[in-house]
Amino acid sequence: ALADWQRGLREQFPIITTHPGLAYLDSAATAQKPRSVLQAVQAYLTTSNANAGRGTYPWANRTTELVERTRRRVKDFLGDPDPRRSAVHFTSGTTEGLRVIARDWLTSFLSDGDEILVPFADHRANLEPWLEAQRLLADRGTDVRVRALPYQAGSGDYDHRALARTVGPRTRFVAVTHLHHVYGGDMNVQRIRAAVGPDVPICLDAAQSVGHLPVSVAESALDVDFVVFSGHKALALPGTGAVWARNTRGPVLEPGGWQGTPNTVGIASLEAALDWLEAAGTERIARWTVALAARLTDGLRHLDSYEILGCQSSLAGDSGQPLQQRRHGIVTFRHRGIPSDDLGFILFSEGFMVRADSLCQAGADEKKDGSVRVSLHVYNTVDEIERLLAVLASLDRGLHGTENRFHL
Numbered sequence: 001a002l003a004d005w006q007r008g009l010r011e012q013f014p015i016i017t018t019h020p021g022l023a024y025l026d027s028a029a030t031a032q033k034p035r036s037v038l039q040a041v042q043a044y045l046t047t048s049n050a051n052a053g054r055g056t057y058p059w060a061n062r063t064t065e066l067v068e069r070t071r072r073r074v075k076d077f078l079g080d081p082d083p084r085r086s087a088v089h090f091t092s093g094t095t096e097g098l099r100v101i102a103r104d105w106l107t108s109f110l111s112d113g114d115e116i117l118v119p120f121a122d123h124r125a126n127l128e129p130w131l132e133a134q135r136l137l138a139d140r141g142t143d144v145r146v147r148a149l150p151y152q153a154g155s156g157d158y159d160h161r162a163l164a165r166t167v168g169p170r171t172r173f174v175a176v177t178h179l180h181h182v183y184g185g186d187m188n189v190q191r192i193r194a195a196v197g198p199d200v201p202i203c204l205d206a207a208q209s210v211g212h213l214p215v216s217v218a219e220s221a222l223d224v225d226f227v228v229f230s231g232h233k234a235l236a237l238p239g240t241g242a243v244w245a246r247n248t249r250g251p252v253l254e255p256g257g258w259q260g261t262p263n264t265v266g267i268a269s270l271e272a273a274l275d276w277l278e279a280a281g282t283e284r285i286a287r288w289t290v291a292l293a294a295r296l297t298d299g300l301r302h303l304d305s306y307e308i309l310g311c312q313s314s315l316a317g318d319s320g321q322p323l324q325q326r327r328h329g330i331v332t333f334r335h336r337g338i339p340s341d342d343l344g345f346i347l348f349s350e351g352f353m354v355r356a357d358s359l360c361q362a363g364a365d366e367k368k369d370g371s372v373r374v375s376l377h378v379y380n381t382v383d384e385i386e387r388l389l390a391v392l393a394s395l396d397r398g399l400h401g402t403e404n405r406f407h408l
């Protein structure tokens, strides 16, 4: 049943169906767009295109309504329990969203001696804005400290046992990633909430989770203050993203994205993308991509030449037992003998589009430079994974000298 459901959804992605020989495996960088999103863009541009918030004629009014409606749509999509209090700020992506919080919000929140807690091995986009906020504050004579939450090498997760050491009475703000963009692991923000207590604002970089799994800020779900995501990774157009702000801890972040002309076409695409995702069901999307990633991981484990990054299960929880970290649709691995650009090139020659470079990771994992990343979305298939594993297996044998069709 899940396979039939997926087939129906895959058919809705024109770029996928018109390229049957190619497998797009780079959705963590940006996702492909379903037909309904393309149609919403066309419809907006052919019926209502105007600037928002400044007209007295129908196109401008419809554009203003679109922007306000999409703000409500984002809140609703995230299960916002108090939409009158919260705000949605439109951005070009996660990077800009995190910068907005760092510059416009965090700098008016922190005082001398306060500490910002950030994980050591996240995407660079979730480190530099906080360092910039620190510099801006230092220019005004306010010294704040950025403390790195240590990362347990090889595990693909934070060192949760070190949390208690890193959190202190001056911890006033935490910026954490929801799903790691290299390891695909859920970074367990509830554990961080438990460590910092109820009053510290937490900013969630949800670039890899919104659109891939249910992300909810409802009462019983994620107790975070900001959810920052990239619309373009959630099936909307490039140059889209949003910040959701709960606005119950610290200063109020105003609804924004009005500076200059907003990306109204992008906002129209975001509204359609969220509608599409909700109709498809993010829970089922997660089940699909988790299953594909598990198949790939399983297959790779049987091939001696490959090492999967962040997969060591040595990580122990508070009880000393290994933590069960849920893995999502991202698998990063390296071939022990083939550099990543060569592997990326070989895979593309077989029709697979993967990411093969440094992956924008902030803290050092010494091995990531030699790695390729496969990242999945609902349009990917079991067949693509099986074909990919067959090619990877042929390179495995190649290394052992029995068959080397690529003359490496």
Ligand code: PMP
Pocket (backbone or CB within 6 Å): 028, 029, 092, 093, 094, 095, 096, 123, 125, 126, 177, 179, 180, 181, 205, 207, 208, 229, 230, 241, 360
């Ligand atoms: N954070 C994470 C975890 C990401 O994976 C990415 C994109 N790779 C970003 C931030 C940056 O997103 P954007 O390019 O939309 O600014």
